[in-house]
Amino acid sequence: MIELVGMIFGPITLLVGPITLLVITLVTGTIIEHNHLRSLEVREKALRIGVTNLEPGVIREPIELCVFVDGQAVIAADRFKVFLGKLISIFGGEIKALTSVMSRARREAILRMLERAEALGADQVWNVRIETSNIGKGEGNRRGGTMAEIHAYGTAIRTRRSA
Secondary structure, rough: HHHHHHHHHHHHHHHHHHHHHHHHHHHHHHHHHHHHHHHHHHHHHHHOEEEOOOOOOOOOOOOEEEEEEEEEEEEOOOOHHHHHHHHHHHHHHOOOOHHHHHHHHEEEEEEHHHHHHOOOOOOOOEEEEEEEOOOOOOOOOOOOOEEEEEEEEEEEEHHHHHH
């Protein structure tokens, strides 16, 4: 009888650990993501700076400040999102869980760039560019996590009129 119980519940006990780990990462990852999104919204509303991806055209006012600014962000996906992404990739389709990681990283990098520009006294950032890279799955890094790096950069400008 004990052997029968062991045969029935043995495989179930092997699944309890991984399932518990996935549930924990789902809950903590959701909380961290929610808090980060809330922080992004508050910081975006506080900024008072113009941004464009165009190069400066004719500026009628004299320029007092013209300096390179940048911002970088590396956001890691939690294990649940990675598991879900691998599952979806088997069948194909958009991996929305990882799309949110890229979106958060992009917003964070742009915000850091704009906050640096604002700290310098700039009122505009021109010629904004964004670069992305995946830094978590290089050769020999089988156990590494899935991460997205975003680098946003541009030219911070302040004109005499805005000073």
